[in-house]
Amino acid sequence: MQKLASQIEADANQTALGINRVVNANMERAIRTISLERGYDPRLFTLVPFGGAGPMHACELALELGIPRVLVPAHPGILSALGVAIADIVTDHSRTVMLRGTDLDRARVDEEFQGMEGDARVQMAAEGLPADKMTARRFLDVRYVGQSFELTVEYPNRPVRTELTKVIGDAFYKAHLRRFGYADRNEPVEGVNLRLKMDVAMEKPQVKRQSAGRPDSSAALIGEAEVVFQQGPLMSPLYQRDDLVCGNQISGPSLVIQMDATTVVPPGWGGAVDPFGNLLLEPE
Template sequence: MARYLSQLERALGRGLRIMQSSGGSITASLAADQPVRTILSGPAGGVVGAFYTGMQAGYPDIITLDMGGTSTDVSLCPGRIKETTSATLGGYPVSVPMIEIHTVGAGGGSIARVDSGGALVVGPQSAGAEPGPACYGRGDRITVTDANLTLGRLRADGFLGGRMTLDRERAEALMIDVAAGIGASVTDAALGIIRVVNSNMERAIRSISLERGYDPREFTLVPFGGAGPMHACELAGELGIPRVLVPSHPGILSALGVAIADVVKDYSRTVMLRGGDLDKIRLEEEFHGMEQQARAELMDEALPVDSMTARRFIDVRYVGQSFELTVDCPSLSGRGDLRRSISREFYAAHLQRFGYADRALPIEVVNLRLKLELPVDKPQLEPSPFAGADAAHAAIGATEVVFADGPMVTTLYDRGGLETGNQIAGPALLLQLDTTIVVPPGWQGYVDAFGNLLLETAEPH
């Protein structure tokens, strides 16, 4: 990686910055020295882009759904982007700051099969881009994309804005083997594949919401990636999420997030302090030392030191535990009781995360963390004027699409032709270069002033 980044920087010139897993950018030299910081840089860019989109649209509490060809990444943002320092990737612990992202092997290329017990299984194996889904004309394994095509949710002549034709007959022919394995029709087998992959993603969202004390019904689902908008409404319906916010360009939202990421520098020191050892002067000295180190590095990078904002955190745990929770560091000035303030922060975080907090058990501070952020200029999009509710001018036809209740005549829209205020009612398919948006029956929505599509369900939750 060091060799690659060195070559890239020579080609592009100085100033190259690399996305890191915590949602901010770092210098190419730091990324080369500490490549572990970039492990989830791509998915992190997606969360940053989705959170920016949600904030711009007036929905700061979001759940992100990044569904691509191989996997789906989900993250919960309760008015902020959540981070962790205790992640596990590929079975290995990774103790660097990163956005809390949960990944599941569910994507458009996830392979469907019937196991030895006769059950339908989808993923985590993927057909990838090569050979890809059967409908690409090269592979012979049925995937989620083939199921969507069989159900009419993908247009054979509308993929990639019409630049690529999908082979629906090939997908349906190969679907016969899956259907025979579960004793169902081709259509029911395709519906089953969609239900299974949706169930896999639903469990992932539950793991980052309900299992951590958050009610998904209080959030807005933001789908992106090439496949996210195809599954978002059905997923939201199963989880009771009341609305779905589809960005104007879901397929490149991760790139947007990388482009607008702030400059971020993280520092940490291990202190291992228990109750009686917690001392404001000691902690202030440690933080001051990190801040001095940061200031020197920022000056070397020719960054405006005075424009940076500093945030202090501490890693706390019960004595004897092997994992910590990161909480805000209480003020180190004034006469407040430091031990009591830290305990209060930790107990609240433990209650939120695990549903209980034992105030009788001793706690200890393991690490001190300093985060410096330099905001970068972000695109300030001018809201488009209201153009009316009628979306008929963007309708390009109709087709039969199979939903849970059977086949339905479904309106096709060119999303690029929709304007601010235009209203859409399901069933509908919205076609664009980087994705297809599936609007099931019972869902309706409108285009907001920034080109996002806000969808809501008429079903009570």
């Protein structure tokens, strides 16, 4: 760090803060891509950081994006691995059909889906997956006639009284409006691909709910250290995450340390441990 700092004629702390700002800007841009550009307002959500470094950046990212709270899982460093271990098994299947107008017939489309589902069940059974745990979800790629890309909408699994063309059209218009901010109900649409998702539910671990404790978190305090924030170097309490219990409260500036991650609580932020061991942080 010192070598880089000397090259840009800055001290080590300023250089480290600059690197941190660049990293945050990159992550902020990625979050905007998967939220605002898809029609979701970040202010209506909670930011859940994961990975060993995620909780180090979470509060600053939330502040920049207007996200009102941060939920740090009990074990953020292994959250992805846990997800892989307990995730349902999903297989995806597709078939091109090119249907528009009267071609978008319920009986014809259902027949295509039934054939796809039958093939999928045979394949999954051959892999030793239990047939009684398989569930199918149907989707349709739809676009305006002449458009070069599609949006995927859910296909009604059960018969509906409304004409199928109208049901699919309404779902597409809503998806198009949410994604791009406009939609024209007078333009004809066409179905391009049938999509089938076959799910096999896997057993999930049961998370025990903790009984509420006292707000005092001094039992988890393991020391203090000078930590460099945007406001400058500040003496900050260090907490051992494993010793924090439900109801314990902490305030920034502070660090919460555990085997798989470090959570940075900047000045002006605070929070408490919830009954499931998550650390909920909000601007104070």
